Amino acid sequence: MTGKPFVTVEGLSIDFDVPGGALHAVRNISFDIARGETLCIVGESGSGKSMTALGLMGLLPSNAHRAARRLKVGEHDLLGLNRRQMSDLMGSEMAMIFQEPMTSLNPCYTVGNQMAETLVRHRDVTWRSALATARDWLERVGIPPTAGRLDQYPHQLSGGLRQRVMIAMMLMCEPKLIIADEPTTALDVTIQAQILHLLAGLQRELGITMIFITHDLGVVSRIADRIAVMYAGQIVEIGGTRDVLTDSQHPYTRGLLDCVPAPGKTRPGAHLGTIPGTVPSLIGGLDGCGFAGRCSHAAPACRTGIPALTDRGNERQVRCLFTPETLWGAA
Ligand code: ATP
Numbered sequence: 001m002t003g004k005p006f007v008t009v010e011g012l013s014i015d016f017d018v019p020g021g022a023l024h025a026v027r028n029i030s031f032d033i034a035r036g037e038t039l040c041i042v043g044e045s046g047s048g049k050s051m052t053a054l055g056l057m058g059l060l061p062s063n064a065h066r067a068a069r070r071l072k073v074g075e076h077d078l079l080g081l082n083r084r085q086m087s088d089l090m091g092s093e094m095a096m097i098f099q100e101p102m103t104s105l106n107p108c109y110t111v112g113n114q115m116a117e118t119l120v121r122h123r124d125v126t127w128r129s130a131l132a133t134a135r136d137w138l139e140r141v142g143i144p145p146t147a148g149r150l151d152q153y154p155h156q157l158s159g160g161l162r163q164r165v166m167i168a169m170m171l172m173c174e175p176k177l178i179i180a181d182e183p184t185t186a187l188d189v190t191i192q193a194q195i196l197h198l199l200a201g202l203q204r205e206l207g208i209t210m211i212f213i214t215h216d217l218g219v220v221s222r223i224a225d226r227i228a229v230m231y232a233g234q235i236v237e238i239g240g241t242r243d244v245l246t247d248s249q250h251p252y253t254r255g256l257l258d259c260v261p262a263p264g265k266t267r268p269g270a271h272l273g274t275i276p277g278t279v280p281s282l283i284g285g286l287d288g289c290g291f292a293g294r295c296s297h298a299a300p301a302c303r304t305g306i307p308a309l310t311d312r313g314n315e316r317q318v319r320c321l322f323t324p325e326t327l328w329g330a331a
């Protein structure tokens, strides 16, 4: 990465005390994001994507333990902030968009009320001007002002509209970092495409840095500058979108890509790849490579030592003992 990163995550670990020991949801992960860049975090269910995001934002469940060497967003050292300072930062500097907008929308207040309330809390503005800004923002996210949306309650809106309201409410405070956790997964594909287009457009226009979490690699190819692939709480591959998608170097990344149907290439009824087996238990330490039990290339050495995430050039890092040439032969 050229220049100073806007987001720095260094040595982030998140554990839960569960019956049977400590569940390691996130194991010592590190990544940087440049200003205005979109990093997509992908991986199977349970790989630690949401916990990474919530850990960065300081929004973890109360039974979680977080440790990190460094967590920085812009000039803010997040590890040095107390709960109140962190909550001031949320909404003004950084915002989170969830899969289910009702997580953030209050069913008891009208859309206009909660949008204005958010703005008044984070900016020095009057209620009247906050309402006017809310109306403008609804228009920007494609909700016409004529529809009287400001006076409606969240339950009166469709899922797609609710997600637009949520996006408007977050962007209206002009955050510099957005973390979107599966924001379109619950929507049908056409609405999903519209919301992605909207979010990516506004993000570019406003120069916002984004962490976008998804398990949908089709979405990734459309919006990510870089991709981090997570498996069992670790990053197993990270690099530029094109590099990772067209020249993946970790068997898990390859496995994920083989599971995706390619429009125009995959014939109806054709066999799609699957990754056999399941994610190892997250309770306790890993004995070797977390993916070894499911990897058709695994060798004895993969089960005895945890491979380090190593540089492969071109800002790519991969956690595998083997090179692509050894795994798949020369291209
Ligand atoms: P998904 O794609 O399903 O959203 P994810 O990659 O976001 O998955 P996380 O929500 O980050 O997964 O969870 C990582 C691990 O942490 C999972 O194994 C999960 O069971 C565990 N976990 C999450 N919340 C808790 C909790 N409150 N107590 C104990 N374990 C938890």
Ligand code: MG
Binding pocket: 049, 050, 051, 181
């Ligand atoms: Mg999740």
